[in-house]
Amino acid sequence: MATDSSPTSTDFHVFDTTLRDGAQREGVSYSVADKLAVARLLDEIGVGYIEGGWPGAMPKDTEFFARARTELPLKHAQLVAFGATRKAGVAVAEDPQVAALLEARTPVVCLVAKSDVRHVREALRTTLEENLAMVADTVAHLVAHGRRVFVDCEHFFDGYAADPDYGVRVLEAAFGAGAEVGVLCDTNGGMLPMTVGRVVADVRARTSGKLGIHCQNDTGCAVANTLAAVEAGVTHVQGTANGYGERAGNADTFVLIANLVTKMGLPVVPAECLPELQRVSHAIAELANIAPDDHQPFVGGSAFAHKAGLHASAIKVSPQLYNHLDPAVVGNDMRILVTEMAGRASVELKGRELGVDLAGQGDAIGRVVDQVKVLEADGWSFEAADASFELLLRAQLPDAPPPLFELESYRVSVEHWGNGLVVSEATVKVHVDGERIIRTAEGNGPVNALDNALREALVDRYPQLAGVALADFKVRILGWKGGTGATTRVLVDTTDGTGEWTTVGVHDNIVEASWHALVDALTYAVRHR
């Protein structure tokens, strides 16, 4: 049996399945680039395993694993491919789905196996013995090809209620063939912690292999069920970022890690990773295009916020009396105390991170803090837009360079013609070093046309812009105000082939919001690349 080479999870696995089971959440649809970015972020919080998808079943996942081999150097985690046991009545070596799992070339494979007699009979429509053979054959085949194998026992707890022995036989078939972990799954999510704890304890007494737990949140107890299983002896826990998943979601990886480390004293991730939880949680929400939940335990924007009231001064004197944890431990802060002092400290910290020397720049720091407060109240967010923040910061310093150009006006149009053609066109009028430049360009959407026209207007003066291209574009509608519209936030990722940077724009009008982000993107390219 292979040993776990991850530095921190030799004994205890944190196994994240955001990219596989979490992608079942309604409305979530990651591109391959998104999946690679999510995997990098998960690695930063020190999880031991990242389940990337189901190669073969989903073309996007096959591509993800192919690109992961060159584009995904992981520091902490091992990459895992997910798949099913061989089909009933088919030799394992001839099952194309199993072949696709090997072709993904991951160190670990996680197989899903039926462990509820009713599902074997009614969904799989095969015999209990054939299902055991399917588990054993597939595990043995993958192990023979050098893979470490984990087995998800689907519907384990419901199956245990129907027949407490069959699930154990599935586990034994898996362990006997060389599987390293048998994961007990509450697939329908209907369990409570007392039941989970009791079943895990019973199964542990009857098997000798390493056990894991996978909980859905249909009773609102996914986290507690997972912790009850840990108390009963499992040493492998599955979760998804922010609890994303089908129906009521999965156990939340961030909340699990925070509880395991800070409440149960289990160092399941490297100590230096814990303060990354909040940042990674928010960054993955951005990639999934889901508004972060302010009320999420530990990492939510309000998780340590106090309504300033009777106890404000008491909180200030003895914060530990009013917080269950020092928020900094998970990278959060106690918002009631975000005074100008705390704001200044974070601006200084951020400046240092960006390589901007702020020593002796007290006034500039104060102006940045004020400006960020005003902008964030209007919906701007610099968490994901480092390049816009750096421009804002440098604009307050004594040697701040002038803008690349002055805008006179722009016009963008979209026309749907009688012949069905849809045409976008933009004209920009700008002044560059005293010269008035007018350029018109087309695009396949209003923002693309505007981007093209602006580049054409600037490229003679700033030839380096010829090598710069938009890499991604995200739109979030904020604070819908009824029939009259809403505020729109646009994030633009830009690349020059060697690096990528992100800029932000906010406005009631999506085109104007995009314009702000585009101008920042090109300014950053000229000034700081």
Added chain:
Amino acid sequence: MATDSSPTSTDFHVFDTTLRDGAQREGVSYSVADKLAVARLLDEIGVGYIEGGWPGAMPKDTEFFARARTELPLKHAQLVAFGATRKAGVAVAEDPQVAALLEARTPVVCLVAKSDVRHVREALRTTLEENLAMVADTVAHLVAHGRRVFVDCEHFFDGYAADPDYGVRVLEAAFGAGAEVGVLCDTNGGMLPMTVGRVVADVRARTSGKLGIHCQNDTGCAVANTLAAVEAGVTHVQGTANGYGERAGNADTFVLIANLVTKMGLPVVPAECLPELQRVSHAIAELANIAPDDHQPFVGGSAFAHKAGLHASAIKVSPQLYNHLDPAVVGNDMRILVTEMAGRASVELKGRELGVDLAGQGDAIGRVVDQVKVLEADGWSFEAADASFELLLRAQLPDAPPPLFELESYRVSVEHWGNGLVVSEATVKVHVDGERIIRTAEGNGPVNALDNALREALVDRYPQLAGVALADFKVRILGWKGGTGATTRVLVDTTDGTGEWTTVGVHDNIVEASWHALVDALTYAVRHR
């Protein structure tokens, strides 16, 4: 000691504090009329007690209790006023805050008492003995005035960790003076179920009074902590609607009730109330002006939604294999998501759900499956857009109605003028029943302008559109293809005041994608509302 006169909670109390502790949630601000409406809704789900607010401390709450006497006939619940024990060093009869509690004229009063030695010393700045006297005096005074009294022991669990005896002394002071329930509060929310269960069991062994539990959700375990306390013997549980509350919120009353009744077999509300849970949950979300959480256990819009795919036929035959509960029990339903993997079975199931009779329509079903596959490969997604899916489905039936209008052309422009103004304008040219109609409108963005122009063009022929408005608008950029742009998916939520429906549009051009969703939204309003 008074006896509980509520018909269903003689032994077990469900105590809802949405209107008091739940109102601590950031951004929530109820009017008095809202509070009366929330109380009526909570009564419909059969809770035993509704804590309405803090009379005296909050003028709005004083008014609420005054109006409740005539405007709030409750069927199941008793109304509760919340307040604090008398001030240190003040006679209880002379404490105006205690007088205000009596003036609220509720059958029950819930008092908050300090039960952590550090809070007594550092926040209250008094002696441990004086705090006990404050509890006993205030309870006795209220009981003497005919009130039933419950006592919330604030910070009980943190206090127990610091000094396991003092909290029990507070409970004994309360019970000795005539309090009916002593509530153990995890005020900072940092507990896990194993600790809660252990502490409750210990306290139960050392006191003879009725115990209650109040949990905050800072570890994501508020529901599980409450259930652990029930297992250890408490018979009074506190929660808030949808878990609203400070920081990560409180235990969710709806999830608690659903778990207690369906998982633990405790009939804590009358049987006829359980199917009201979903409706009441959503109605209170509306009153609080918070978007309902689709992923909320039991009552969320997605709580029983399945991405049908591979298992649609199995779900059709045996839904109980894939649901932890019959959704109808809590007033929810099993929504089948139409996804890329949709087969004939899921289309049929979905048709049944939408009330479209597909019996004998085998060809139509086949055409729908083919069309969905092609559209979803292009980035369309019907899982959140039931109205667009229903239009697509009905268009394949023999009696499909013609489109509302024929588009000749449209034009949308956004201009950023020299004076800094940003202006959006749209013109549409359409044919309605043979008549050519041209309308131009402005908006605060390109889509808003287009929506306004299209409505103006159609409203004479379809006057019902005058009462229809956009409720929300979501944009997702899919499959970015580098500098040339990307596919954009737009989801539009539309309302006519009595219901909401969602439509989808996909195109390389965000304006054209929005156009598709807008046309579906208005077509659905005319044909199916």
